[in-house]
Every structure is written in C-alpha cells, then in structure tokens.
Amino acid sequence: MTHTAQFSTTTLTQRFPELETIPEKDVFFVCVSGMGVAITPGDPPRLFSAINPAAAGCRVENIQYLGHYGETPCYAAEIGSGSPLLTGMKYSGVRELFVQLPADELAIAAFAVRIIDFARTTQYCGRCGAKTRRLRTERAAFCTDCNLITYPRISPAIIVLIQKGDQILLARSPRFPAGMHSIIAGFVEPGETMEEAVHREVQEEVGITVKNLQYVASEPWPFPSSLMCGFVAEHAKGEIIIDNIEIISAGWFDRDHLPVLPPSRMSISRALIDAWVQREQQIFR
Numbered sequence: 001m002t003h004t005a006q007f008s009t010t011t012l013t014q015r016f017p018e019l020e021t022i023p024e025k026d027v028f029f030v031c032v033s034g035m036g037v038a039i040t041p042g043d044p045p046r047l048f049s050a051i052n053p054a055a056a057g058c059r060v061e062n063i064q065y066l067g068h069y070g071e072t073p074c075y076a077a078e079i080g081s082g083s084p085l086l087t088g089m090k091y092s093g094v095r096e097l098f099v100q101l102p103a104d105e106l107a108i109a110a111f112a113v114r115i116i117d118f119a120r121t122t123q124y125c126g127r128c129g130a131k132t133r134r135l136r137t138e139r140a141a142f143c144t145d146c147n148l149i150t151y152p153r154i155s156p157a158i159i160v161l162i163q164k165g166d167q168i169l170l171a172r173s174p175r176f177p178a179g180m181h182s183i184i185a186g187f188v189e190p191g192e193t194m195e196e197a198v199h200r201e202v203q204e205e206v207g208i209t210v211k212n213l214q215y216v217a218s219e220p221w222p223f224p225s226s227l228m229c230g231f232v233a234e235h236a237k238g239e240i241i242i243d244n245i246e247i248i249s250a251g252w253f254d255r256d257h258l259p260v261l262p263p264s265r266m267s268i269s270r271a272l273i274d275a276w277v278q279r280e281q282q283i284f285r
Contacts, residue, residue, distance in 0.1 A: 006266040007220040009111045011104040012067030012074065017136040019073060022052065022063065028074040029053060030066070030112040031085065035224075037109045038079070038089040039097070047097075047105045048074070049086055059083035064115045064134075066108065076112035078120070094222070098266045106266075110222035115139075117224065118152045126150060157226045158197045159185035161272040162210055163284070164235035164252055168276055170259060171206060171242070171250035179260040181253075182269050185228070186246075194229050202233075206250050207241030210234060216275075216283055219268040230268045232276075232283055 028048040031038035040046040048069075054060040059080035066074045079085065094110045101109065118141075125132055125143035132141040132150070141150045161183045162169040170181035186201035188194060195213055202210055210233035221228045240250050253259060255277055262270045275283055 006098070006103055007107045007110045007222050009067070009104075009107045009220075012069060012108060012111070014067045014139070015073075016138055018065045020136075022075060023073060024052075025050075026072060027052070028069055028072050029063075030074065030076045030109060031058070031079050031089065032076050032112050032116045033079045033081070033091055035113055035117070036091045036093050037097075037112060038085050039092050039101075040089050044102070045092075045097070045100055047101060047109055049089070051086055053077050053079060053086055056086055058085065062116070062119055064112075064119050066112060066115060069108070074108065076116050078116045095264070095266075098264055107220075110220075114152065114222050114225060122150050153225050155226045156188040156194070156197075157185060157221070157228050158188060158194055158201060158231060159183060159228050159269055159272070160198050160202065160210070160213075160231040160233055161276055162202065162208075162233050162235055163276070167252040167254050168273070169206065169208075169235070169240070169250060170253050170261075170273075171247045172259075173246060174248050177260075180262065181249075181259040182262050183272060184247075185269065187226075194231075198231055198233065205243050205247045207243075208238035209236040211236040214283070216272065217268065221268075228268050230272055232272065 028050065029052060030047060031053055061078045061080050064076045066076055094113060097106055097109060122132055122141040125146060125148055127148045128143065128146045130143050130145035132143050135142050139152060171184060172181045184202055184205055188197040198213055202208060212234045214232050216230045216232055218227060218229045242250050261273055264270060
C-alpha cells in the first residue's frame, strides 16, 4: 500500500535519561493548549519555536521532553488557559494542519498533544491517589507511595475493508457528516487478538462474516490515543444487518458509485479505500 502513516514520529529519537535542565539555546518547543498546538502562520506555517515560552512571559503549566529532532532537543510546553502566546503565534487543531505541515512535523504536533495529555491525566496515582513524579529514565509517571509505574496509554483498534466481487462494504456512523461512509472499525477488547476483533466487530455492526483476512498496515491515530491496524477481507456469508447503534446504514458499492468518503487522506481508512479504487495488486489480488 502506498499510504505512509501520517502520525509516526520516526524523526524523533528518544534519548534517556532526559537532560537535567532544559538548554537555554539550540532547543525546540511545541506550544500546546488543550488538544491544539500553536503555529506561526506562513507558507508553510512553523510549528517549532526556539524561544522558551516560560522565559517569554507565557504561563507554562508543564513542560515535557518529546525527543531529539536531529540533534536538537524538543519539548512540549502546555500553555495555561487565557495566557498570551508567543508573538505572532496562533492555535490550531492538529487535524487542520494536515497538508499545511510536513508529515514529520504533523506527527510531532500530534505527539506533543498526546504527551501533554498524558502528563495532565497522570499527576496522581491511579492505584492509591498519591502524587506522582516523572521518571527521567523512561517516559512514565512513578508513584513514590506504592511504586506503581504508569506509561502512556495506547488503545489498539482494527479497521477493515471488506470486498465482495467488485464491490466493497461501506457504512455510515451517526457521528459522520451528512452522507459520509467509511469502512468498519472498532477497538480491540481485553483478551482478543486483532483478527478476533475484526470478526467480532464486523458481525456486531453489519451482521456478516468474513474470510481471507489479510493484515495491510498500521497507523498511530492520536485522536486521542489509538493504534489503528488495517486489514482487508472478503465477504464469506450473510446479508447486511446493521446494529443501528454504531452503524445507521451500510451497503455494497462499486468503484463507479461510491458515496461521500472520508475527506482527509491522512487516515488509514481513506488509504485502504484509495488502494482498492486504484487496484493496488500487492493488496487486492
């Protein structure tokens, strides 16, 4: 498949233990607020700032090490609500930066939001409620009272394109914009393999069974913390019976009569559909 995962932080290298202090120069910062990042508008816009926002008068609630971008240490800085930003910067959602930012910077923007969220939601121990501290030797929160170590959560999920002759199954979620359809997806449950999750989700949501399941590719999906594992499969038996909860309509579509598809080409769902439309032989034999 020609799709390249948009949110893979391959250009960041993790160097632990972290530096004891943040350098005063030759350093990059990504400013985060809520689930958005700050950019300097332009063509293209700039994600990184070489200025420590805390030193520039911004109210910084916490700073987290992200990794090294080349030889430059990179940090995410959470800016407090209502605090002014660095001069010339403005906030943007990560999704809105697709195509505007290079793929590696888009991945770092998403990663910064995820790591700040991790720091925000693990300030206290989930077992005993005591205050945690950050480990410098790995990315984790440590409780000094009960010794629980908490790592960033990753939620595995599956997504599958199902073929039936020259058609594919496309379905509509009640959360989608009007008219939009996509392929079947869902989270893996405790104790399941990826393959079992595919069969269960397909059966639950559209009432059919599939065969010839084939893994294709994966993509970190930071909305908020999924790892999407993409598959293709063939219809085995059964007629479509929607669950009317996760799916409100579904049907078989050929290449000449496709409904409205996910507009963003950054997603693995759209990549699987596009690969089928283009008859990429390494996947659709």
